Amino acid sequence: MTEPRPNNVACPSSEPALRTADAEIAQARLSLLTELEASLQSSQHAILTRDVIGLEQSYGQQIRLLRALRILDPAQADLIFGSELRGAQMRILHLARVQAALLARGQRWLRTIENLLAGPATNYGPAPPLHYQNPRTVAEEKERASCRD
């Protein structure tokens, strides 16, 4: 009776096959990272041009890519395309930081717009009821009603 082989040690006969599988995983991981890099660049452009639809699309793509990246085991891939993967990861990290910085700027700009829209006559009293109508509109309605009469 032979001792069972530990799980983490491959049979010599299956080693080349495993190496091929690892290489494929590494290649897939690298291409996903490259795709993520391109997606981050396009989402940055979308933030800058205030293209909300483009931004949503990029985010959707990024979420899909991240899920795919989580599935692929990085341990083996890192051994095969070590420097290329590290390079891609560093670039993605930088792009993600830039994106965060751009979003922070966008948020500041939105706050400014919000304050501008609020105007100097901000009402600090209770919020108007839901059925509230602009007095001018009410007056217009009355005028219209009298015209109809």
Next chain:
Amino acid sequence: MSGLNASLATALSGLTAEQGALQATTNNVANVNTPGYSREVPVLVASDPILVDPLTLGTGVTLQTIESVRDPILESRIQQETQTQGQWSALASALAQTQVTFTGGTGDIGTAISSFFNSLNQLSTSPADLSLRQGVLTAADNLATAFNLASNNLTTQRSNLNGSVEQAAGQINQLTGQIAKLNGQIADLENVGQNAGTFLDQRTQLIDQLSALVDVSVIPTDNTLTLTTANGTPLVAGQQSFQLSTQPDPSGAQHIYAQGRDITSSLTSGQLGGLLQARDQQIPAIQTQLDTLAAGLANAVNGVQTAGYDLNGRLGANLFTPPPASASGAAATLSVAITDPSKIAASSDGTVGNNGNADAMYALSTQPLIQGQSPTGYYSTVVFNVGNASANANAEQSASGLVLQQLNDQRSSISGVSLDQEAANIMRFQQAYSASAQVISTINSMMQTVINMKN
């Protein structure tokens, strides 16, 4: 006034106005590649009509003014982003230099800590071996030197940043002086109804340059501008500029003064803000962490060393000179206190072959000595913090660059010269000019007819 002479005057007004419009277009074309130039557009208005009962007759056209096309809100955003970029650019540059001190190499602190503990590990295999003891002393000396070098590099960097602060203050003074002078020229022209477009462009460019240096708020007033820092310290008011000055504090750090008041802490943006942030916050924080590490390590090693026995059976003396109680300056002053290798207390019971204390000193390498972390762990945190701050600064700088590019493109689309559009304008004005000339020619012919009738 009516009749042929009135028509002649009307046609003449058309000629004059179109000539002026052509002049503006020609100037636009000539300045197509001038940085900061805002295109000019002629503002044509119909002249006041006259009443000739029962008719109201037009009297032609007047070139009211030539306006430069600008978007003040966009310019304000460009100035704000320029300030942000100046700040992050200065900070990123400073942190890149700081990072060099912490780049792994033979002389860096991380390697020196590892080498020191490795030498203690080797000593524990043969505690009486003088060459191994000498190895510990050499490694301890290298460790102290690595701390001294890193601390001195940071001090030198702070001193260099001091020089940059002084230089930036000088540049700010130069720019505010020029802006105040331009304010005067613009007011003089606008007060007599003239177009000050060229001077306005120059002023905008100077404000952009000033924004890169310091946080500026621009407050437009009648025909002029007031510039203040973000906290309201005046830099320019009309034709008067307010100079900034620098004075060193007792530690030698240059402070910025405006009208006798220290405004250093209120400057947060622009290159000056970034330099001050690096000099007064980032680098001192790193220096404090280094001091904490040096003091914690030296105290721990000294504690174990003085509890053991040296090769002569005597109680051990401090291996490192005791750091100050506050730990301030510990990295800069760390040094090895003993030179005799036999004085290393490797023995825990006084016997020559005992290695208990050498083992205890080696064990310090994995103990949570500094804020719950091992010496190498704490040093890794310091390196990570420096790298992280540097990466953030670089990312912020890139983000500012992208935003500025976008805003400048917008400014170009509004204020920039489009040769296609100008070519179309030239044709438009030329045709209008020709038409007016044709009217004059027709009136001339009509007058000739009238004169011939009299003959």
